[in-house]
Amino acid sequence: MSLKDLTAQASAAQGYSYAYLDLFAKRELRRRILKAIAIPGCQIPYASRELPIARGWGTGGLQVTLSLVGPESVVKVIDQGADDSVNAANLRRFIARMSGAETTTDTLKATIIQSRHRIPEERLKEGQALVLQVPDPEPLRSVEANMAKAREMHADTDYGQMWLTLYEQLVRYKQYIQGASYPVMVHKRYVMSPSPIPRWDNPALHQAQHLTLLSAGREKRLYAVPPYTNVYPLEFSDVPFEVEDQTGRVCVRTGAQNKFMNELPQADGSSLFELSDTGYADKLVAHDPPGATYYDDQGNFYHDGYLKRQP
Amino acid sequence: MMDTSSASPSAILPISLDAPRLIPHQPLVTVKGLVKHYGRIRAVDQVDLEVYPGEVLGIVGESGSGKSTVLRLLNLQEPADAGEYHLNIPQVSPRNLLELDRFQKREIRTLHIGVVYQHPHLGLRMYYTSSGNVAERLLVTGERTFSVLRRAARESLAASEFPADRIDDPPAVLSGGMQQRVQLAKAIALKPALLLLDEPTTGLDVSIQATVLDTLKHLQRETNITTILVSHDLGVIRTLADRVMVMQHGRVVETGLTDQILEDPQAAYTQQLVYAKL
Amino acid sequence: MYIATKGGEAAIQQAESLYHQLKGQVTLETVRHIEATMPYLLDRVMGEASLYAPELAALAIAQTGGDLYEAVLLLRAFRSTQPRIAYAQPVTPESMVTVRRISAAFKDIPGGQVLGPTLDYSHRILRLDILDNRQAPAEEEPAELPETPAEAVYPLLADWQRENGLLEPLPAANPVEPADIPDVTRDPIMMPAPRAHRLQALARADTGGVLALGYSSMRGYGLIHPTVNELRLAHAEVMVEHPVTGVPFSAGRVRVSQAEVVSKDASGFKIGFAATLGWNEMKLIAASMLDLEMNSENSHPALSEDFVLYHTEPVESSGFCIHFKLPHYVTFASSMDAVRRVQALYRGAKATATEAEEELSS
Numbered sequence: 001m002s003l004k005d006l007t008a009q010a011s012a013a014q015g016y017s018y019a020y021l022d023l024f025a026k027r028e029l030r031r032r033i034l035k036a037i038a039i040p041g042c043q044i045p046y047a048s049r050e051l052p053i054a055r056g057w058g059t060g061g062l063q064v065t066l067s068l069v070g071p072e073s074v075v076k077v078i079d080q081g082a083d084d085s086v087n088a089a090n091l092r093r094f095i096a097r098m099s100g101a102e103t104t105t106d107t108l109k110a111t112i113i114q115s116r117h118r119i120p121e122e123r124l125k126e127g128q129a130l131v132l133q134v135p136d137p138e139p140l141r142s143v144e145a146n147m148a149k150a151r152e153m154h155a156d157t158d159y160g161q162m163w164l165t166l167y168e169q170l171v172r173y174k175q176y177i178q179g180a181s182y183p184v185m186v187h188k189r190y191v192m193s194p195s196p197i198p199r200w201d202n203p204a205l206h207q208a209q210h211l212t213l214l215s216a217g218r219e220k221r222l223y224a225v226p227p228y229t230n231v232y233p234l235e236f237s238d239v240p241f242e243v244e245d246q247t248g249r250v251c252v253r254t255g256a257q258n259k260f261m262n263e264l265p266q267a268d269g270s271s272l273f274e275l276s277d278t279g280y281a282d283k284l285v286a287h288d289p290p291g292a293t294y295y296d297d298q299g300n301f302y303h304d305g306y307l308k309r310q311p
Numbered sequence: 312m313m314d315t316s317s318a319s320p321s322a323i324l325p326i327s328l329d330a331p332r333l334i335p336h337q338p339l340v341t342v343k344g345l346v347k348h349y350g351r352i353r354a355v356d357q358v359d360l361e362v363y364p365g366e367v368l369g370i371v372g373e374s375g376s377g378k379s380t381v382l383r384l385l386n387l388q389e390p391a392d393a394g395e396y397h398l399n400i401p402q403v404s405p406r407n408l409l410e411l412d413r414f415q416k417r418e419i420r421t422l423h424i425g426v427v428y429q430h431p432h433l434g435l436r437m438y439y440t441s442s443g444n445v446a447e448r449l450l451v452t453g454e455r456t457f458s459v460l461r462r463a464a465r466e467s468l469a470a471s472e473f474p475a476d477r478i479d480d481p482p483a484v485l486s487g488g489m490q491q492r493v494q495l496a497k498a499i500a501l502k503p504a505l506l507l508l509d510e511p512t513t514g515l516d517v518s519i520q521a522t523v524l525d526t527l528k529h530l531q532r533e534t535n536i537t538t539i540l541v542s543h544d545l546g547v548i549r550t551l552a553d554r555v556m557v558m559q560h561g562r563v564v565e566t567g568l569t570d571q572i573l574e575d576p577q578a579a580y581t582q583q584l585v586y587a588k589l
Numbered sequence: 590m591y592i593a594t595k596g597g598e599a600a601i602q603q604a605e606s607l608y609h610q611l612k613g614q615v616t617l618e619t620v621r622h623i624e625a626t627m628p629y630l631l632d633r634v635m636g637e638a639s640l641y642a643p644e645l646a647a648l649a650i651a652q653t654g655g656d657l658y659e660a661v662l663l664l665r666a667f668r669s670t671q672p673r674i675a676y677a678q679p680v681t682p683e684s685m686v687t688v689r690r691i692s693a694a695f696k697d698i699p700g701g702q703v704l705g706p707t708l709d710y711s712h713r714i715l716r717l718d719i720l721d722n723r724q725a726p727a728e729e730e731p732a733e734l735p736e737t738p739a740e741a742v743y744p745l746l747a748d749w750q751r752e753n754g755l756l757e758p759l760p761a762a763n764p765v766e767p768a769d770i771p772d773v774t775r776d777p778i779m780m781p782a783p784r785a786h787r788l789q790a791l792a793r794a795d796t797g798g799v800l801a802l803g804y805s806s807m808r809g810y811g812l813i814h815p816t817v818n819e820l821r822l823a824h825a826e827v828m829v830e831h832p833v834t835g836v837p838f839s840a841g842r843v844r845v846s847q848a849e850v851v852s853k854d855a856s857g858f859k860i861g862f863a864a865t866l867g868w869n870e871m872k873l874i875a876a877s878m879l880d881l882e883m884n885s886e887n888s889h890p891a892l893s894e895d896f897v898l899y900h901t902e903p904v905e906s907s908g909f910c911i912h913f914k915l916p917h918y919v920t921f922a923s924s925m926d927a928v929r930r931v932q933a934l935y936r937g938a939k940a941t942a943t944e945a946e947e948e949l950s951s
Contacts, residue, residue: 156417158417164443167447168440171442238457238458
């Protein structure tokens with residue numbers, strides 16, 4: 001397959017490199033990604049390129065996807081769990097135009113899944129790469145705003161102040177108040193921000209079959225969780241980490257329960273709920289058997305004993 | 312608060328609140344030839360000292376004498392220009408602590424040294440809870456059980472005679488005396504081998520000074536923690552220190568038992584100091 | 590090739606069509622007109638994009654309907670696709686064809702105060718007569734052609750000051766392979782930043798952001814009272830080596846501008862510097878002051894290199910700002926969960942007690 005063939009497939013991309021980025025940019029990104037995989041959870045700085053999409057809208061994730069994608073790839077893009085969100089649709093169009101890759105809404109068929117702020121409900125497998133878009137890669141931001149000092153703290157494994165923040169939350173509010181972006185300890189060495197995925201999705205990073213790559217374009221850092229890596233939320237041994245409570249929530253579209261739901265306020269003051277993962281919901285509606293999920297229908301996580309407090 | 316009893320130099324007296332004690336063991340802290348320049352100023356100029364286990368060594372001098380610099384160097388906060396510093400405890404290797412790398416220094420500071428500064432904002436996070444300030448010491452060593460942290464913080468603060476119903480107040484809303492108690496609780500949280508006090512009561516109201524000094528004295532006698540106390544105030548030295556070292560212009564002028572130095576100073580400078588204050 | 594199409598895509602298409610409809614078509618004429626009549630707009634955009642391409646800058650401005658942040662993004666995104674084929678030789682201020690060169694430090698300087706093209710001394714009055722249909726607008730007085738042409742190049746005032754011991758001598762020359770020069774568009778930026786990164790970042794910085802931070806320092810947060818030592822608007826030759834013969838030749842000429850400011854310290858003067866593609870005086874004066882101020886030990890954010898360089902990045906700042914329009918409902922749901930838990934606890938909804946919970950409730 002010649003370069004001409006490769007670029008011919010990207011029909012609207014006259015004059016651009018395959019997958020938009022030039023060769024040197026892609027090569028540098030791949031090297032950085034390898035370094036990130038070699039040091040799980042460690043933020044690796046990279047020279048983030050500008051793309052035809054505004055910063056803050058997924059350029060970090062996009063650069064990673066563009067450096068991984070090939071003509072044989074199958075790409076799924078979601079935002080808040082939805083394939084049809086305007087942002088996801090926009091990114092998916094761009095990737096397809098620039099690479100000629102096939103796209104899908106089926107989690108199990110995708111080889112690359114680029115996602116803003118959610119992990120799909122169906123379990124990902126070996127050979128799949130999950131690319132998470134990250135606004136702020138620095139988990140220590142709330143205790144140290146200065147990037148250089150935060151880097152030193154990571155290098156020294158100096159996380160005392162981070163733990164202190166959790167202690168303070170327990171003293172003041174009697175529980176952890178972090179919503180999404182709940183910090184985790186990766187491979188017993190680095191504290192990492194998992195990106196603003198809900199707490200519900202944090203456990204999916206632990207001992208996963210798939211590779212997770214996280215990239216912040218604006219802040220110019222990327223990091224990784226290789227397959228079969230230990231990822232634990234920061235918690236005290238006697239005050240367990242808890243995921244969002246989905247008890248009693250039934251998806252109005254599919255009847256599903258014990259998966260992450262979007263809350264839809266109603267005019268009469270009540271709320272309805274629907275599955276956030278639209279690809280999964282579509283399968284249920286079409287009576288297509290979905291893959292094994294991270295949480296079963298009773299809400300139990302598939303790694304026994306990982307979540308200490310379950311329904 | 313004058314000590315009226317006196318001890319015979321060679322007897323080992325039972326531990327009481329008032330009698331100075333002689334301890335015939337190996338020194339816990341040995342410092343030789345300590346030097347620190349700031350540009351052309353020799354802030355610390357060939358200082359030697361020894362402190363024995365359970366003893367309180369006072370360092371007295373006017374401002375500019377170098378006494379606070381000595382304390383900062385012993386806390387491994389700043390690099391020294393020359394000298395040897397040994398802590399004779401089993402967990403610490405016989406190496407010169409001044410030559411350790413920053414990671415090792417941080418470890419020593421965390422596990423084996425407690426410090427109370429004159430200004431609370433140097434030693435405390437003013438807007439976190441007081442109990443959190445104390446708990447952080449345990450967090451840094453890897454304690455991950457919340458109830459253990461709470462208990463340890465409570466106990467440390469109680470030992471510093473800090474009111475139990477205010478342990479979750481941030482230091483920013485506390486009085487000066489209370490802030491010093493939080494510092495003290497934080498300093499002793501991990502039961503370190505060495506306690507460093509840098510003008511711990513300077514700047515406090517006179518009546519508060521007395522109560523804080525009282526707490527320091529009780530704590531030191533009960534826990535027998537080896538202490539180095541820096542102060543320009545002879546009254547504080549007299550209350551707490553077993554031995555005292557007088558400094559001037561970065562050098563040691565005289566060292567000896569507190570009572571001897573204060574009753575019968577030999578060096579001219581010490582005489583000036585003592586007679587000017589009394 | 591299957592592209593999954595859902596409701597969202599149709600909405601995007603329609604939204605774009607509506608936008609173009611309201612804005613009107615972009616024609617080649619519009620682009621040429623902008624290029625010919627709005628040089629300062631072009632220069633600002635080219636400077637912030639760090640891409641000297643007047644035609645493309647005019648196109649970007651026309652295409653975005655004048656939204657400067659979008660225009661800069663378009664140009665930077667285009668720049669990402671261009672490979673680097675050569676390194677130009679360094680441009681020295683003394684060798685640039687300088688059309689404007691002034692100093693506030695002295696009444697007169699070697700080479701003279703060259704006003705060049707400027708409106709500094711004009712009255713800021715709207716030319717309403719241009720809008721009047723009934724008669725042709727009055728034309729501006731043409732500039733007179735002098736008998737002897739002005740100098741093309743001028744010495745640096747700072748060199749005179751260095752010779753007179755008022756400024757520190759320049760550090761010894763340390764030649765670096767062009768490919769080894771730190772490049773903020775190729776390397777990740779880390780603080781403290783190498784000088785090359787700092788100057789490049791200031792060259793590409795958002796004019797408004799640099800102005801705001803520079804202003805805060807001028808107004809009083811800064812420790813100094815700076816003086817504009819020298820401000821220059823010039824044309825620089827881009828000299829490149831021929832790949833075969835090695836002979837240097839000019840690949841073209843670009844507009845560049847630079848500013849130096851000085852301030853007094855105990856033993857002499859310190860100097861701050863900034864330069865950029867295109868002519869943008871205001872940004873350079875503010876940027877050179879920030880260059881000077883970022884070295885002081887003051888903890889004020891506008892004086893910290895970290896704060897200044899991160900927050901004056903036009904593409905990063907504008908992109909992140911508008912990203913808040915994106916759906917955030919999952920993160921919001923997570924926050925609602927946390928809030929609801931705390932509210933429930935304070936309403937006394939919890940029943941069982943472990944030792945930890947006793948601690949928590951004490």
